[in-house]
Amino acid sequence: MAKIQGLENYTPVEIQQIVLFHINYLREHFYLEDLDFSIQGIIPFGSRVFGFTDRMSDLDIKIQYTRNAREDDLFNALNNLFIKGFQGVFSAFGGAEKNNLLLI
Numbered sequence: 001m002a003k004i005q006g007l008e009n010y011t012p013v014e015i016q017q018i019v020l021f022h023i024n025y026l027r028e029h030f031y032l033e034d035l036d037f038s039i040q041g042i043i044p045f046g047s048r049v050f051g052f053t054d055r056m057s058d059l060d061i062k063i064q065y066t067r068n069a070r071e072d073d074l075f076n077a078l079n080n081l082f083i084k085g086f087q088g089v090f091s092a093f094g095g096a097e098k099n100n101l102l103l104i
Contacts, residue, residue, distance in 0.1 A: 004044060005053045012049065016042040019061055023078070032077050037069035 004010060010018070019042050026032045046060030047053045065074070 002049065004059070005048045005051055006057065007048065007059070012044045015044045015059075015061065019063070023063075026077065032074075035069040035074055035077060036067045037065040037074060038067050040064040040066055 002012060004012065004015060007015070020039065023032070023039065041062070041064035043062040043064070044060065045062060047057045048059055
């Protein structure tokens with residue numbers, strides 16, 4: 001299984017699980033209250049996955065979701081707390097059938 005540069009102790013599946021755990025934590029502690037969304041996919045990508053990192057590289061994770069949550073609202077809620085051990089922020093962009101957020 002591929003390793004993620006700078007996070008060699010984690011597989012992409014483990015990164016997905018950590019991000020999902022973080023989202024579930026935020027839901028349980030009401031940081032995502034009133035946001036209607038369902039996670040469809042969590043996909044690590046970018047320079048760390050493809051092995052082209054430099055000292056400024058971050059961790060890129062695409063989060064696909066469905067339902068009615070506005071990207072800006074979800075973006076703001078996810079940025080209230082960071083994932084312990086990971087540097088980055090959430091960025092949002094729209095998709096055709098699913099909404100998408102990027103953890104960068």
